Amino acid sequence: MEELPQVANYVANKLNSHFNGTPEQRRILQALKVQEEAGELAQAVIGALGVNPNKGHSHTWDHVRAEACDTALTALVLLHMLGGDPEWFLTEHLRTIRAKAEGWEATA
Known part of the structure; x- marks a missing residue:
């Protein structure tokens, strides 16, 4: 399996x-695409829970997983489009998040 950063870079x-537009336009459209994918993820969760009375159980949790993957990849593609060193930025940001999470108190 290819590494996620390489796939995101390839797709970007x-x-x-x-x-044919400017790099700035491409980045803006990719950011909007992240929002679109997040909306599809929300729709899949609603469908998996069956809480829409018009649609019932229209999705499975595998649909939710697939939409989560699409959303994550789309966000990583945006990170690549923003330039710099996306792998370094992601790693540093994840370190920050982990440090914050280590301070969270457990709830039982």
């Missing part, structure tokens, strides 16, 4: 090669 390069 492919998308950029098919886009």
